[in-house]
Amino acid sequence: MSHTPTSSTPGNASGAAAKPTLSGVRIRQRKGQAKAAAKFEPEAFRDSLLLYLEVVPNPPTNDALVTKLVQAGASLEFLKYSEQLFELLFVGGLLQPGGSYVDEKRSPFFILQDDSELGDWNPVKGIVEVLQRVIQRYRYLQKPLEETFLPDLLGYIPKWNPSQRAKLAEAVALFVADVGIQAKCLQSLAKDHVVKDGVALSFLTAFFHTYLSKQSIEHLSSNLRKSGLRDILAVFPQQSRDRATLEAHFKKEGLTQVVDWYAKAALSGVRTNTISTITRMINDEETNEVIIEHLKTQQAENPVPEADLCEWIWLGWMGAFDWTARGDQLDTNVVQYVSRLAPSLEPFALSAKAQVNVLNTAQVYCYQETRILKAFPQLVKVLYNADCVSDQAVIYWHQKGAKPQGKQHFLKVTQALVDFLEEDSEDEDE
Incomplete structure (x- = not known):
């Protein structure tokens, strides 16, 4: 027995139920979307972070600084403003392209700070330890520090005076030797404007002094290979870029370990080149006389x-x-x-x-x-x-x-x- 429907839903010829609609209801944006769309305001971040740091006693303790930075990280966007966070803790204020300060506002505690303002607290070792502990809490900070911030900052070192450069070199050495930050930033030392006037060389020398007080020359060698700085001669001014000058400089600085290491590294490069060249010449059916002449020329040079x-x-x-x-x-x-x-x-x-x-x-x-x-x-x-x-x-x-x-x-x-x-x-x- 069949039944014929006696009625249908108004306005819906197919008889399907109409979907409900909302009117006058505001759709809330997800929290992550709101953060991503928020305006980038480095000065506002700086001012907010300084409020946390201003309540730290002077001279500070590492524990007090870590506590306040971890608290700040819970409400401020450290990942979005990682560059500004590092600028405040390394050089004290926000930087504009080229390395000049944006304004006169300064952090109460930073690496380049005058030690006399801080009693017994060492700003270099203090900030390095503080950042190490903060990075252990906020792991996402390590990548921008080693891949972006430090390479950029080392491009600005001619802006700082010799004392400040020495502090920065010590800090970078501690980050690489003890904290495990990759040494990619050392590539910036080979830039022409950094090499000029011996700035890059003095920085690398101070870096070596600190590093070798903490780790072995083999440890340093491993990190230099990974850094991308192919040859430390690249930090010497162009007119004195030779092995004799390199050896004389580091011997004078008491870094004979570096001299010995460089000699071995240079020998390794010559070894690889010599073996491959002889193999190629034999494959090219060069005579013994030609091979001898090539090797004699190489020995002379x-x-x-x-x-x-x-x-x-x-x-x-x-x-x-x-x-x-x-x-x-x-x-x-x-x-x-x-x-x-x-x-x-x-x-x-x-x-x-x-x-x-x-x-x-x-x-x-x-x-x-x-x-x-x-x-x-x-x-x-x-x-x-x-x-x-x-x-x-x-x-x-x-x-x-x-x-x-x-x-x-x-x-x-x-x-x-x-x-x-x-x-x-x-x-x-x-």
Whole structure:
């Protein structure tokens, strides 16, 4: 039995229920949307933060400052105004582009402050510890500090006097060494207007003094590599940008650790370049004479210890060696290969130390590259016949100069050669 509807909803032909509508009701904006849309007012933020800081006793305590800043962070937008927060705590007031102050209003406590105004409280160490603890509470502050604020601020350091720059350098060193802030800001020291008049150099020198009082040179080296400051020579004025000036400066400053570290770092760069260049020249089928000429020119321009150079030459050779032959042919191939290239090593293997290092380099390489392990005695003979190593160097290496890697094996397989050389040497003496 069917039923026919007797009525429908007025104004709705389909019979569906009409959706309710609201009139005269104000839709409230979400809190996050309201904050995002709020007008950016750095001076208003500054004034609000100063109200919190004004009630801190003078001289302050770190605990009192941390307490007030954490309280302020609960109501003020630290993330939105992170730059202004750091400006107040580092330099005391708001900065305009270029590094000049916006007005005369100052924070009662900041890093560049005159110590005499604060009794026994040290503004540099105090603010660093305070900010460290505040950042532990508001983690989102670390990124703008290390990626934006500090790089910008170091671009302004010519604005400050030497005493203020020294304080800022100490603070940055403490942030990097103890707090774990990345040292990306050091890239700003290489800018021309900062390098001018030795400003960047004096800043980096003060930075090193503080850093090395807290951490090792290895720790510093690691952070310098991550900083993006590729070469600390970039902070020296253009007319004195050479290694001799660098070494003289840091020795005078009592920073011999920096001098030694830089020498090792420079040597590492030359090593990489030398090995890759030799490999490329061999692949390009350059003659031994051309390789020798290149290495002599390099030694004249940037001398390195002979022992190191000989090791790099060997590694450059091996970088171009064809490893695609069958296993039973590799031994023969590598002996022939080294025999062909040995004349390019001979002019540089002149000292006893260099010759022993040639043998040790070959030993360690064969130990690590086991495919040519059996070729080692023949390689020693090739190097001896090409005057790359002397009989005395081979004998010394065998008696007490060999490396520990596979030592007993290598001494055993070269025993016959050493016996021959010793007998030959005795015959010559007679």
